[in-house]
Amino acid sequence: MTSSTQVSMFDLMMSLSMAMDIINPTLMNHHKQVAYLSHALALEYGLSDSERKNLVFAGSVHDIGALKLKERLELKNYMPENPHEHAEFGYRLLKTMEALSPEAELVRFHHVHWDKGQGLRFKGKDVPLGSHIIHLSDRISALIDPSRNILGQMKEIKNRIIEQKDKMFHPDLIDAFLSMSDKEYFWLDLTSNFIQDILSKELDFESLDQDNLLDLAKLFARIIDFRSPFTATHSSGLAAVSRGIAEYYGFPDHECLMMEIAGYLHDIGKLAVPAEILEKPEILTAEDIHIIRAHAYYTYRILGQIDGLKEVNEWASFHHERIDGKGYPFHIKGENLSVGSRILAVADVFTALTEERPYRDGLDEAKTMKIIKSMVKSGALDVNIVNLIDSKFEIINKSRAEAQESAWQLHREFHSYNN
Numbered sequence: 001m002t003s004s005t006q007v008s009m010f011d012l013m014m015s016l017s018m019a020m021d022i023i024n025p026t027l028m029n030h031h032k033q034v035a036y037l038s039h040a041l042a043l044e045y046g047l048s049d050s051e052r053k054n055l056v057f058a059g060s061v062h063d064i065g066a067l068k069l070k071e072r073l074e075l076k077n078y079m080p081e082n083p084h085e086h087a088e089f090g091y092r093l094l095k096t097m098e099a100l101s102p103e104a105e106l107v108r109f110h111h112v113h114w115d116k117g118q119g120l121r122f123k124g125k126d127v128p129l130g131s132h133i134i135h136l137s138d139r140i141s142a143l144i145d146p147s148r149n150i151l152g153q154m155k156e157i158k159n160r161i162i163e164q165k166d167k168m169f170h171p172d173l174i175d176a177f178l179s180m181s182d183k184e185y186f187w188l189d190l191t192s193n194f195i196q197d198i199l200s201k202e203l204d205f206e207s208l209d210q211d212n213l214l215d216l217a218k219l220f221a222r223i224i225d226f227r228s229p230f231t232a233t234h235s236s237g238l239a240a241v242s243r244g245i246a247e248y249y250g251f252p253d254h255e256c257l258m259m260e261i262a263g264y265l266h267d268i269g270k271l272a273v274p275a276e277i278l279e280k281p282e283i284l285t286a287e288d289i290h291i292i293r294a295h296a297y298y299t300y301r302i303l304g305q306i307d308g309l310k311e312v313n314e315w316a317s318f319h320h321e322r323i324d325g326k327g328y329p330f331h332i333k334g335e336n337l338s339v340g341s342r343i344l345a346v347a348d349v350f351t352a353l354t355e356e357r358p359y360r361d362g363l364d365e366a367k368t369m370k371i372i373k374s375m376v377k378s379g380a381l382d383v384n385i386v387n388l389i390d391s392k393f394e395i396i397n398k399s400r401a402e403a404q405e406s407a408w409q410l411h412r413e414f415h416s417y418n419n
């Protein structure tokens with residue numbers, strides 16, 4: 001990415017929504033469907049461009065607070081049990097980025113029932129109309145059976161929704177839905193792979209400036225990491241280490257920033273790995289290991305959807321590649337691995353060894369460097385980068401520890417709130 005390249009907020013939000021729905025085939029496209037439906041209902045209802053943009057963004061990430069696969073699958077039920085906890089957690093995550101505070105509010109109340117107008121308030125707070133729009137959209141999406149043709153389901157979905165008029169759903173929004181629900185194109189759009197393309201043409205989405213891009217990358221890191229205490233601060237630590245190495249290596253300022261961003265995003269493909277596997281106490285099965293190993297591939301394909309992040313993607317996604325070609329998933333070798341990718345690979349090993357995990361403390365300098373140097377000897381890691389990290393160990397490790405400590409703090413706050 002050159003300093004003038006623009007990155008679209010819409011592309012990033014869509015890529016996140018895609019990443020979250022790879023986790024299980026029954027959830028495929030759920031977030032995009034909710035974004036599509038929310039937009040369509042809002043348009044029919046007469047909401048402004050900026051309200052529709054907020055709804056597209058909120059719809060595309062509304063279930064980010066559902067940390068476990070079990071929770072995500074429970075939400076496929078038309079009337080799920082305890083739906084507000086993930087909505088509150090999602091609100092807390094989104095609220096950490098100021099530019100997304102309207103979306104945070106919409107997500108917070110996206111399971112509140114209309115209940116003859118009682119749903120204007122929830123737990124002493126006003127519920128925005130947009131939350132009711134997402135609620136209806138979410139429930140329509142939950143009713144879709146992906147194994148059957150959608151045109152054969154139009155009538156039954158419509159009936160299930162109408163039954164809940166003034167109960168679960170706002171009556172005016174049901175009317176907006178009914179005015180679209182006889183048109184086949186609406187259902188075909190909804191279950192198609194064209195949603196991103198369709199929405200991109202409906203509204204003018206802005207590009208992110210550098211500060212907002214960095215903020216959004218940090219938010220993504222929290223969404224990726226906070227799903228489990230086993231990964232809770234990994235991307236934050238790795239971002240600090242990658243940036244530190246890039247600075248000492250002599251990367252220009254803009255590229256140092258991009259290396260930090262690559263660090264925050266490098267495990268976005270882990271959203272496809274159930275948290276249940278990430279924190280499994282037993283020995284992982286071969287199947288679990290396959291699912292985990294696919295994460296680097298998914299990072300590459302997901303970030304590959306975003307214009308302007310080609311180089312960041314290569315740095316981020318090749319963090320499990322090794323110079324001897326024995327890494328995964330591309331087996332890129334030697335000269336074909338750029339310095340940025342080599343730095344991310346070293347930073348990943350460094351962070352994994354030095355960071356504190358729920359079941360163990362981080363390793364000290366001697367033990368860390370012994371392992372990393374053995375990986376240079378075996379031909380896996382770059383000798384110059386490892387020498388650099390060896391000579392700056394203390395300072396780089398300190399910035400890692402500080403970044404991870406502040407991420408832990410936020411993680412603790414989120415969980416204490418939930419309990």
Ligand SMILES: [Fe+2]
Pocket residue numbers: 062063075083086087110111138
């Ligand atoms: Fe939800």
Ligand SMILES: [Fe+2]
Pocket residue numbers: 030034062063075138
């Ligand atoms: Fe949902």
Ligand SMILES: [Fe+2]
Pocket residue numbers: 266267295296319320
């Ligand atoms: Fe990884």
